[in-house]
Amino acid sequence: MNKVERLREIWGHIPTVITEQIDLSQKEMINQYMDVFHFGECFYVVFNTRTTEMEYVHSNVEKVLGYPPEDFELSLVLENIHPDDLPYYYHHEQSAIRFFSALSAELFFKYKFAYDYRLKTPDGSYKRLQQQIVPIYYFPEGGVRTLGIFTDLTHLNITGIPKLSFIGMQGAPSYYNVHLEEEFIKQNAIFTKREQQILTFMIQGKRTEDIAKEIHRSIFTIQNHRKNILQKSGCKNLQELLVKAIREGWV
Numbered sequence: 299m300n301k302v303e304r305l306r307e308i309w310g311h312i313p314t315v316i317t318e319q320i321d322l323s324q325k326e327m328i329n330q331y332m333d334v335f336h337f338g339e340c341f342y343v344v345f346n347t348r349t350t351e352m353e354y355v356h357s358n359v360e361k362v363l364g365y366p367p368e369d370f371e372l373s374l375v376l377e378n379i380h381p382d383d384l385p386y387y388y389h390h391e392q393s394a395i396r397f398f399s400a401l402s403a404e405l406f407f408k409y410k411f412a413y414d415y416r417l418k419t420p421d422g423s424y425k426r427l428q429q430q431i432v433p434i435y436y437f438p439e440g441g442v443r444t445l446g447i448f449t450d451l452t453h454l455n456i457t458g459i460p461k462l463s464f465i466g467m468q469g470a471p472s473y474y475n476v477h478l479e480e481e482f483i484k485q486n487a488i489f490t491k492r493e494q495q496i497l498t499f500m501i502q503g504k505r506t507e508d509i510a511k512e513i514h515r516s517i518f519t520i521q522n523h524r525k526n527i528l529q530k531s532g533c534k535n536l537q538e539l540l541v542k543a544i545r546e547g548w549v
Contacts, residue, residue, distance in 0.1 A: 301376040301384075302350055308391050309347040312442050313399045313406075340449040343370070344434075346420055348441035364420045380416035386460040387415055393476055397464055398433070406433065406471040411484050413462040414545065416452060425452045428544060438464070455544050469511050474546050488530055496523045500542055502535065 343359035345351070353365040365374065379387055388414045398406065419425055428449045435443040436461040464473040489497060499509045506524065510517045533539040533549075542548075 302373055305372070306350060306386060307393060308388065308395060308442060311395045311399065312347060312436070312440060314428045332458040340447055341444045343448070345444050346441070347444070347448055348437055353443070362448065363425065365415065369469060375417065378418040380418070383415040383460050386413070390460070395461060397476070406436065406470050409464050409466055411462065413460050414456065415460045425450055426456055427451060444467060451544065454544070456541055456545065463546065489527060493523055493527050496520065497527055497548060500524065501540060
């Protein structure tokens with residue numbers, strides 16, 4: 299069994315029973331979801347698990363990875379994932395199927411999942427990417443169309459094994475590092491709603507002054523929130539917080 303066929307087998311277990319679909323144009327879909335992902339240099343794709351085809355690849359893939367959009371296919375990804383990370387890639391996809399299969403129908407569109415791995419570029423070097431996936435359409439006959447965001451994490455110098463998280467949206471609970479557990483363990487919210495908003499701005503690189511203007515609060519208030527966020531996260535500085543927030547799925 300080749301690498302793509304192995305994924306076809308995994309994706310053959312994607313749940314098919316749902317109550318409604320997301321009915322948005324591609325432009326509307328991107329506008330709705332892109333603010334969920336922004337924290338670094340990235341590109342997005344629309345992928346179909348039934349055909350194993352990238353139905354759309356944003357041109358920024360060439361800037362991020364060095365591959366032309368027309369060359370960025372599933373087979374290219376699988377052939378260039380670091381050999382040590384490939385088993386985790388399959389395992390994370392299997393975990394995603396298991397997770398979504400256990401959800402009630404009304405929760406199907408309230409989750410994204412994210413994991414990271416190293417991918418070889420045309421010059422032979424490796425970049426660490428985070429791949430975030432949101433299901434946007436379930437085919438009645440099985441399979442799913444997804445929006446995927448690939449973000450370059452290389453500059454963060456992240457090491458260790460790839461991590462997987464399921465991040466709840468619209469108030470749904472989150473599940474972090476689920477591949478390390480036999481069962482999916484619900485995580486209590488670490489930050490308040492306001493702290494989560496400010497953390498997102500911090501990850502986007504916005505200064506305290508910019509955040510204060512954005513949410514109409516004083517600089518002193520934002521400084522206090524930033525201090526609380528660092529304390530709750532157990533991080534000593536912004537760089538450490540950035541790495542942990544991305545890998546733990548806080549953004």
